Amino acid sequence: MRYEANKQPDSETWLQLDEIERVDRVMDYHRRTRVKLANPKLHAMTHVVVENQVALGEATPVPATLNRLMHEGLDRHEAIHAIGSILMSIVFDVSQEPDVGGDINARYCQELATLTAAGWRCR
Helix, strand or coil: CCCCCCCCCCHHHHHHCCHHHHHHHHHHHHHHCCCCCCCHHHHHHHHHHHHHHHHCHHHCCHHHHHHHHHHCCCCHHHHHHHHHHHHHHHHHHHHHCCCCCCCHHHHHHHHHHHCCHHHHHCC
16 A cells, blocks of 8 residues: 555555554655655654544544545645644643643544634644
8 A cells, every 4th residue: 555645545454554554654655755854754653643533434523624624625635734733732732741631632622623724824
């Protein structure tokens, strides 16, 4: 399986890969497309987490958010980055202040619900 950010991978095939294989395939995609990244591995890991959540289907709000963002005009790769930015912002906040309080899953869901293509483009 060759990863293409603008095409949704088959969920079953994606989830059968181990995490390292998923990261390697995403890193390979970015190398093939000559995307320059400050931290290619962290970038790929963020893609993988978002793709994992998409593959889980309705168990998370991510597939619906991805579809909504694409309907608002983002391509799939941009939408993955938008979702990943929310995820990594929360991870960063928790790493800086572990006792930030509250339910981080609820925060993630709330921030995904308010994420828009227009808002992402303004960042």
